[in-house]
Amino acid sequence: MVENDIPEKPAQDLNDLDTGADALRHLLDRTGERLAGFISSLPDQPTDSSGLFDPKAEWLKAPLPSSPTDAETILSFLFDEIIPAAYNPASPGYLAYVPGGGLFSAALGELIAGTVNRYTGCWASAPAAVELETQAIRWLAEMMGMPEGSLGVLTSGASMSTLIALVAAREKHLGEELRRGVIYSSSEIHHSIPKAARIAGLAEKNLRQVAVDENFRMRPEKLREAIRADREAGLLPFFVCSSAGTVNTGSIDPLAEIARVAAEEGLWHHVDGAYGAAFRLVPELADALSGMGLADSLAVDPHKGLFLAYGTGALLVRDMAPLREAFQSTASYMPDMQTGEHYDFCEFTPELSREWRGLRLWLPLKLHGIDAFRESLALKRQLTLRAWEHLSSIEDVEIPAAPDLTLFIFRQRFSGCEASEEDARNQALLEKINRQQRVMLTGTIVDGRFYLRMCILHLRTDHSRLDEALSIISNALKELREG
Numbered sequence: 001m002v003e004n005d006i007p008e009k010p011a012q013d014l015n016d017l018d019t020g021a022d023a024l025r026h027l028l029d030r031t032g033e034r035l036a037g038f039i040s041s042l043p044d045q046p047t048d049s050s051g052l053f054d055p056k057a058e059w060l061k062a063p064l065p066s067s068p069t070d071a072e073t074i075l076s077f078l079f080d081e082i083i084p085a086a087y088n089p090a091s092p093g094y095l096a097y098v099p100g101g102g103l104f105s106a107a108l109g110e111l112i113a114g115t116v117n118r119y120t121g122c123w124a125s126a127p128a129a130v131e132l133e134t135q136a137i138r139w140l141a142e143m144m145g146m147p148e149g150s151l152g153v154l155t156s157g158a159s160m161s162t163l164i165a166l167v168a169a170r171e172k173h174l175g176e177e178l179r180r181g182v183i184y185s186s187s188e189i190h191h192s193i194p195k196a197a198r199i200a201g202l203a204e205k206n207l208r209q210v211a212v213d214e215n216f217r218m219r220p221e222k223l224r225e226a227i228r229a230d231r232e233a234g235l236l237p238f239f240v241c242s243s244a245g246t247v248n249t250g251s252i253d254p255l256a257e258i259a260r261v262a263a264e265e266g267l268w269h270h271v272d273g274a275y276g277a278a279f280r281l282v283p284e285l286a287d288a289l290s291g292m293g294l295a296d297s298l299a300v301d302p303h304k305g306l307f308l309a310y311g312t313g314a315l316l317v318r319d320m321a322p323l324r325e326a327f328q329s330t331a332s333y334m335p336d337m338q339t340g341e342h343y344d345f346c347e348f349t350p351e352l353s354r355e356w357r358g359l360r361l362w363l364p365l366k367l368h369g370i371d372a373f374r375e376s377l378a379l380k381r382q383l384t385l386r387a388w389e390h391l392s393s394i395e396d397v398e399i400p401a402a403p404d405l406t407l408f409i410f411r412q413r414f415s416g417c418e419a420s421e422e423d424a425r426n427q428a429l430l431e432k433i434n435r436q437q438r439v440m441l442t443g444t445i446v447d448g449r450f451y452l453r454m455c456i457l458h459l460r461t462d463h464s465r466l467d468e469a470l471s472i473i474s475n476a477l478k479e480l481r482e483g
C-alpha cells in the first residue's frame, strides 16, 4: 500500500469506539462515495418523496443494538431508506417554505469541528477556535451593515436568536415588571416571535400586531399610535420586532423609520432577518435593507441566506453587555471568564456546552469568498423577477405585491366563484404542480385567503430549473382554467 491509499479492509475493526486512522480513512471514503452519488443525482431526484416513509417498517421496532453492525450496511440503510423519505431541501426544485442550503463546505466545517471537538463555551479552553468564530461573527455583522464593534452569537436558528434578544431586552427594560411589558410586530410576523414571548414569560395579551400597508409592510405611524395608547393605559412598551423579509410575502418593513420610532420611544429594536438579511450583499437590494444597521439586534440565518445546512443562525448585536447581563452565570469549577476583549460564548446565551458552530460559517466564507455568495443571491433575485413577470402576465393570476426579495404569493382567480371554492381550486393547483416532483411550492393564508407561495433561495436553483418550474405552473394553471 502506498502512502495515502485507502485500505480496502482496515486492520482495525471499524466498529471500535475509538476509530483509528486507517479505519477513519476507510469510513470517510465509503461515506464520500455515497455523498458524491447523492449530490450528482440531485437534478433527477424528486422534490418530495416523504411518502416513502413506511410507518410499519421493521426498523422502527429495532431493539437497542447490543452488537456491532457493519458500516456498509448502515450506510445503505441511511441512503436507501431514511434519507429519501423526506421533502428534498437539497433539490434545485425546492422553492418551498424558506429553502435551506446544503453547501458542502459548511458540512465539512461541521465534520472537522466534531472530529477535533474543541470546547468553545469558554475562551480559555480553545482561544484560537473561539477567536475564529468571533471573526466569522464580525464578518457577518460587517456584511449586514452593523456598526463597527458589533458582534453577537451563533445560534441554532432565528427562533433561538429572537428568544435570546427578547430575554436580553426584557432584563434591560422590564426588570420585575415583565407582565406589563408590551411587544410590537406587524401582523405578518413569523410565529417564532409570539413563541419567544411566551417562553420569555410575557403576557400574550400584550403582543401587538401593527397594521401593514398594501405591500404587507409595517406602518410606522400605527406603531407610534399603539405605543402611545399602551403607555396611556399604564403598560410598558419595550420591544419592537420588524422584518427584513416576512415569511409569507418576503416584505421588508421600513426598517429605518421603525428604528427612529424605537429610538425616540426608548424601545429595543430587533430585526427578524432570518430569511432576508443576507440580500444586503446584493447591491440593488442593499438600500431597502440598510436600516438593519440601526437595529439593537438582528436575527440572521446563514442556514437560509448563506446556503449553509440547517442549524446555523446568528444573533448580531450592537452591544454585547445586555446579553451578558441576561445570561451570565458562573461556578467555582469553571475557568476565569473574560470581561473585555475576548468572549466566553457561554456568558451570552442559555448554552454552556456547545459545538464549535463557527467553523461551519467561517470555512465557506474563507473557501469561496463573499463574492460567490453575492453572485448566487443576485441570481436568485434575477430568477424571482423573471418568475414574477412571467406569472403576472398570465390571465387571471393575481399577485398582491411585487417581490421585495425572492419570495412572492400568487393565485388563480375564477370569476363568479365563492371564496372557499376559489381557495380549494388553488389548493388543487398547488397539488397538481407538486405532484410532478420537479418543483415544490408551498401555500399560505394571507388576509384570510389561500395563496401559492414561491421562494427562490436555493443554492442549486438555476435558469433551467426555473424554466421548467414556470412551464409546469403555466400548464397546471391552463388545465385548471379549462376545467
Ligand SMILES: Cc1ncc(COP(=O)(O)O)c(C=O)c1O
Binding pocket: 098, 156, 157, 158, 159, 160, 190, 192, 245, 246, 247, 272, 274, 275, 301, 313
Ligand atoms: C422570517 C422568518 N423568521 C424566523 C424564522 C425562524 O427561523 P428558524 O427556523 O431558523 O428558527 C423563519 C423560518 O423560516 C423565517 O422565515
